[in-house]
Amino acid sequence: MTAFRTLDDADLADKRVLVRVDLNVPMESGRVTDETRLKAILPTIRTITDKGGKVVLLAHFGRPKGRDESQSLAPVAKALEGQLGRKVAFASDCVGEAASSAISRLAAGEVIVLENTRFHAGEEKNAPDFVEALASLGDIYVNDAFSAAHRAHASTEGLARKLPAYAGRSMESELAALTKALEAPVRPVLAVVGGSKVSSKLELLGNLVKKVDILVIAGGMANTFLAALGKKVGKSLCEHDLADTAREILEKAKAAGCEIVLPVDAVVAKEFKANAAHRVVGVDEVGDDEMILDAGPETVAVVAQKLDGAKTVVWNGPFGAFEMTPFDAATVAVARDVGKRTRAGTLLSVAGGGDTVAALNHAGVAGDFSYVSTAGGAFLEWLEGKALPGVEALRR
Numbered sequence: 001m002t003a004f005r006t007l008d009d010a011d012l013a014d015k016r017v018l019v020r021v022d023l024n025v026p027m028e029s030g031r032v033t034d035e036t037r038l039k040a041i042l043p044t045i046r047t048i049t050d051k052g053g054k055v056v057l058l059a060h061f062g063r064p065k066g067r068d069e070s071q072s073l074a075p076v077a078k079a080l081e082g083q084l085g086r087k088v089a090f091a092s093d094c095v096g097e098a099a100s101s102a103i104s105r106l107a108a109g110e111v112i113v114l115e116n117t118r119f120h121a122g123e124e125k126n127a128p129d130f131v132e133a134l135a136s137l138g139d140i141y142v143n144d145a146f147s148a149a150h151r152a153h154a155s156t157e158g159l160a161r162k163l164p165a166y167a168g169r170s171m172e173s174e175l176a177a178l179t180k181a182l183e184a185p186v187r188p189v190l191a192v193v194g195g196s197k198v199s200s201k202l203e204l205l206g207n208l209v210k211k212v213d214i215l216v217i218a219g220g221m222a223n224t225f226l227a228a229l230g231k232k233v234g235k236s237l238c239e240h241d242l243a244d245t246a247r248e249i250l251e252k253a254k255a256a257g258c259e260i261v262l263p264v265d266a267v268v269a270k271e272f273k274a275n276a277a278h279r280v281v282g283v284d285e286v287g288d289d290e291m292i293l294d295a296g297p298e299t300v301a302v303v304a305q306k307l308d309g310a311k312t313v314v315w316n317g318p319f320g321a322f323e324m325t326p327f328d329a330a331t332v333a334v335a336r337d338v339g340k341r342t343r344a345g346t347l348l349s350v351a352g353g354g355d356t357v358a359a360l361n362h363a364g365v366a367g368d369f370s371y372v373s374t375a376g377g378a379f380l381e382w383l384e385g386k387a388l389p390g391v392e393a394l395r396r
């Protein structure tokens with residue numbers, strides 16, 4: 001018997017199936033720029049529609065504080081329609097009259113997306129009345145959002161305890177693939193953690209340093225460490241109030257024998273925009289009116305040298321603001337290097353995260369990696385050995 005109930009165990013005909021998916025996709029000017037997370041949920045949607053269920057998709061987008069139309073899921077629902085090749089309805093709220101009347105109009109085999117769950121404070125609080133309001137809209141709950149499973153929210157955890165709960169196809173395959181690739185990784189293991197979600201990913205590094213041999217800290221995360229070590233980072237993305245936590249992580253790494261690699265140079269600019277005037281500087285030379293938007297070429301060379309000694313790579317979070325040229329250079333260079341080594345058979349590589357996957361696609365190498373997960377933070381917490389609330393709630 002498997003650890004979870006799956007869609008194979010469910011009677012789906014004519015049922016209202018609440019499916020938690022991750023529609024937190026990269027977007028620019030109202031357009032989805034990477035559809036990996038949409039493609040990942042197609043098998044679950046099709047399994048349910050083929051069996052005559054009504055698919056009610058629940059998801060968050062961004063981190064709004066209350067209702068905020070700029071964080072609406074409406075354009076994502078449109079993009080999903082394109083991927084699915086069939087009509088996808090949309091309801092302007094995920095609870096209440098707007099949701100229930102739209103769902104009541106669904107015929108068997110039809111699909112609807114409900115508006116951003118994070119428009120309601122009860123979502124992140126996992127508030128019982130909000131869980132109740134969501135549960136009243138469905139007969140069955142399916143979680144297909146491995147990438148949001150590290151959040152104990154109403155739609156990722158609370159609902160699984162309220163309705164008959166099943167793992168979706170993507171949830172199943174993510175857990176199986178990560179277990180196969182990383183349950184007993186060949187050492188040395190090199191991890192790259194970068195990106196912009198500094199506060200939500202910094203603390204997990206304290207445990208990660210006990211699991212990996214080399215930790216390359218990149219992106220906005222690196223700026224926070226550089227500042228904690230007394231370097232001036234100007235206007236860079238940086239969480240100065242996390243300096244103590246950053247220093248504690250460096251101590252933990254030392255105690256665990258994990259080598260920490262920080263950028264030695266940076267590409268800096270005065271404006272956060274594509275093709276902004278920029279210069280390459282050492283990390284001691286960032287001006288007060290400048291911001292670090294990418295790692296420099298010397299850092300890329302250091303990472304290449306560290307990769308020479310690694311057998312397994314895990315990666316979440318880009319080296320820079322890769323959506324804007326030329327600040328994609330370090331991310332693209334390291335991605336191509338890892339891809340090449342993986343193809344040559346000298347490295348096993350696992351990468352994940354909404355933006356990281358978009359960056360690998362941008363570099364044209366996602367297909368070269370051993371495994372690409374939809375998940376970033378959730379994948380790192382899984383790697384830390386932490387129980388993920390969204391996964392735990394699904395266990396039989």
Ligand SMILES: Nc1ncnc2c1ncn2[C@@H]1O[C@H](COP(=O)(O)OP(=O)(O)O)[C@@H](O)[C@H]1O
Pocket residue numbers: 194195196197198218219220237292293294316317318319320321322323352353354355356357375376377
């Ligand atoms: N130095 C930097 N300054 C500003 N933003 C950065 C910097 N480095 C990386 N980023 C941003 O980090 C974002 C991705 O971070 P994150 O959400 O943590 O990754 P993922 O979605 O892969 O988990 C990208 O939008 C990228 O532009």
Ligand SMILES: O=C(OP(=O)(O)O)[C@H](O)COP(=O)(O)O
Pocket residue numbers: 022024062063147148151197200352353354355374375376377378
């Ligand atoms: O994009 C996500 O995670 P990721 O940035 O770690 O890939 C998930 O949708 C979780 O979003 P959250 O970090 O706002 O809870």
